[in-house]
Amino acid sequence: MKLSIDRQIYSDACISKVVYWLSAQYAIERTLDGTIETLSISRNDGHPFDETELRSQCLRLLNDYKLRQTIDDETRDIRTILYAKAFADDENLTVE
Amino acid sequence: MKYYLLPFKFTRIGDHEVFVNEVGDMLHAPIGTAEQIVNRTIEDPELYKSLVANFFISEIRIPALLDVYAERLAEKKRFLDDYTALHIFVLTLRCNQNCIYCQASSRDEHCAASSMSRENMRLAVQHMFKSRSQYLTMEFQGGEPSLEHDLFLYGIELAEEINQTEHRHLTYVLCTNSINLTDEVMATCKQYNVLISTSLDGPSWLHNQNRGKQDSYEKVVKGITKAREILGADRVSALMTASELSLNYPIEIVDEYHKLGFTSIFLRALNPYGKATDNADWEAYTNRFIEFYKQAFEHIIELNKQGHVMIEEYAAIILRKLLTPWCTGFVDLQSPAGIVNSVLIYNYDGYMYASDESRMLAEENDFTFQIGKLSESYENLVYSPKVKEWSKVWNNEAIAGCSDCALQAYCGADPVRNHSTQGDLYGFRPTSLFCKKNKAIIEYIISCVIDRYDELMPIFRNWIR
Numbered sequence: 295m296k297l298s299i300d301r302q303i304y305s306d307a308c309i310s311k312v313v314y315w316l317s318a319q320y321a322i323e324r325t326l327d328g329t330i331e332t333l334s335i336s337r338n339d340g341h342p343f344d345e346t347e348l349r350s351q352c353l354r355l356l357n358d359y360k361l362r363q364t365i366d367d368e369t370r371d372i373r374t375i376l377y378a379k380a381f382a383d384d385e386n387l388t389v390e
Numbered sequence: 391m392k393y394y395l396l397p398f399k400f401t402r403i404g405d406h407e408v409f410v411n412e413v414g415d416m417l418h419a420p421i422g423t424a425e426q427i428v429n430r431t432i433e434d435p436e437l438y439k440s441l442v443a444n445f446f447i448s449e450i451r452i453p454a455l456l457d458v459y460a461e462r463l464a465e466k467k468r469f470l471d472d473y474t475a476l477h478i479f480v481l482t483l484r485c486n487q488n489c490i491y492c493q494a495s496s497r498d499e500h501c502a503a504s505s506m507s508r509e510n511m512r513l514a515v516q517h518m519f520k521s522r523s524q525y526l527t528m529e530f531q532g533g534e535p536s537l538e539h540d541l542f543l544y545g546i547e548l549a550e551e552i553n554q555t556e557h558r559h560l561t562y563v564l565c566t567n568s569i570n571l572t573d574e575v576m577a578t579c580k581q582y583n584v585l586i587s588t589s590l591d592g593p594s595w596l597h598n599q600n601r602g603k604q605d606s607y608e609k610v611v612k613g614i615t616k617a618r619e620i621l622g623a624d625r626v627s628a629l630m631t632a633s634e635l636s637l638n639y640p641i642e643i644v645d646e647y648h649k650l651g652f653t654s655i656f657l658r659a660l661n662p663y664g665k666a667t668d669n670a671d672w673e674a675y676t677n678r679f680i681e682f683y684k685q686a687f688e689h690i691i692e693l694n695k696q697g698h699v700m701i702e703e704y705a706a707i708i709l710r711k712l713l714t715p716w717c718t719g720f721v722d723l724q725s726p727a728g729i730v731n732s733v734l735i736y737n738y739d740g741y742m743y744a745s746d747e748s749r750m751l752a753e754e755n756d757f758t759f760q761i762g763k764l765s766e767s768y769e770n771l772v773y774s775p776k777v778k779e780w781s782k783v784w785n786n787e788a789i790a791g792c793s794d795c796a797l798q799a800y801c802g803a804d805p806v807r808n809h810s811t812q813g814d815l816y817g818f819r820p821t822s823l824f825c826k827k828n829k830a831i832i833e834y835i836i837s838c839v840i841d842r843y844d845e846l847m848p849i850f851r852n853w854i855r
């Protein structure tokens with residue numbers, strides 16, 4: 295099965311995370327042509343699989359990781375401040 | 391709609407999207423809500439208020455109560471400030487049971503070469519007091535530690551002597567099969583207020599079959615009765631380990647604990663160490679354990695509904711993480727991992743190890759988690775290059791798979807298990823059975839809180855009191 299993904303919509307990191315979780319069951323080859331990345335997917339055990347189901351699972355995962363990426367990007371600074379306040383020894387740490 | 395996102399993670403459980411913030415507070419909403427939150431199109435005003443109140447979003451860039459939130463985060467990781475609190479002393483590998491599934495590679499009770507020397511006990515107790523923790527638990531394990539009564543007593547007396555100037559809160563635990571609870575052993579337990587932690591697998595026929603003995607159950611129950619009479623019922627607890635055979639009998643196991651007057655049970659899976667590694671198919675075992683857990687859990691709920699007190703301890707730990715602001719201190723579900731941070735092992739062989747499982751691996755000639763000789767200084771041991779190397783992989787906030795996982799706040803990191811089952815410390819979550827089991831059970835408990843709130847919360851509140 296082949297799945298084409300536009301890298302302008304889904305980042306390399308998002309796609310990598312999807313590939314990571316699927317790789318327990320699937321062998322996935324990644325090729326990049328311009329901004330289009332193609333995943334060539336087959337089962338590790340060679341058994342047939344439901345392509346429609348896997349396609350929708352991939353898209354669901356991609357969308358979830360894209361949302362998580364947005365949350366991470368938007369909250370990186372506040373998270374750093376939060377952890378610094380929680381664990382830094384300097385009790386006088388203040389945020390302007 | 392203008393607001394700022396705060397850090398949180400989400401997943402789907404059943405028909406819900408579940409949101410978990412940095413301190414483990416959980417909210418749930420219909421599927422599609424995460425997208426609404428990120429896109430600033432939240433439709434439900436009540437949900438909006440909850441998200442603000444629970445630090446998922448903020449109407450100003452830096453929330454006014456950020457200091458309070460930071461304090462709550464620090465509280466959840468309080469175990470780091472507490473330093474190593476659990477100190478396990480493996481007195482001997484000698485055992486009078488040699489159970490079929492033994493995870494500790496026990497030896498015959500007459501084997502002379504597998505007990506700790508008094509000198510190593512002295513060094514170990516001194517190391518324990520080097521930890522800055524105000525609360526020190528000295529846990530005696532084996533083999534069967536009661537076979538080494540003199541050493542057991544010597545360790546406690548040393549600790550008491552040092553504590554006259556240290557003034558720490560000391561707790562003693564004897565992990566015993568209860569078969570050798572002689573008057574001598576019980577006198578020591580009584581004198582020093584030692585807790586007894588024993589193991590009982592279920593009804594007589596199941597327990598005896600697991601142990602490969604005719605009369606183990608009868609002896610264990612006799613030992614439990616004796617310990618309760620001398621120490622008090624609240625000083626005696628029991629643990630079960632689910633062998634492959636046990637997985638067919640969740641109801642019978644729970645009923646046995648209830649019949650014997652226990653008010654809690656820890657439904658524990660086998661770990662892949664020692665003789666237990668002979669188990670042929672760990673994936674099949676894990677799948678069956680998850681089903682076993684759910685059936686036993688539902689039976690425990692039924693007992694509670696009938697007015698009996700029976701707590702499932704694993705669920706209680708998850709519920710505390712989920713519903714209270716406190717850190718649980720349970721070393722198996724911790725990030726940074728329990729190894730070294732919360733537990734150290736002083737083994738009979740004169741070496742310090744990172745965890746109970748680490749010393750079990752050493753019996754299979756895998757010394758990866760052997761920290762060093764007890765004769766070395768505490769600082770050289772716990773700050774050794776080996777330990778520093780492990781610290782790179784002991785946070786689930788920073789390892790692939792876990793770093794995005796919404797269950798991260800309730801789960802833990804386990805480099806020892808990763809190493810023993812997957813061949814590297816970092817581990818690979820998609821095929822990790824540790825991950826699979828934790829995920830399945832934590833999701834099950836969360837779904838109980840969400841879908842059966844009115845039915846189960848009164849019971850759960852009792853469990854986490």
Ligand code: SF4
Nearest residue numbers: 792795798801825829
């Ligand atoms: S081990 Fe699995 S369930 Fe636990 S935090 Fe990591 S990914 Fe989540």
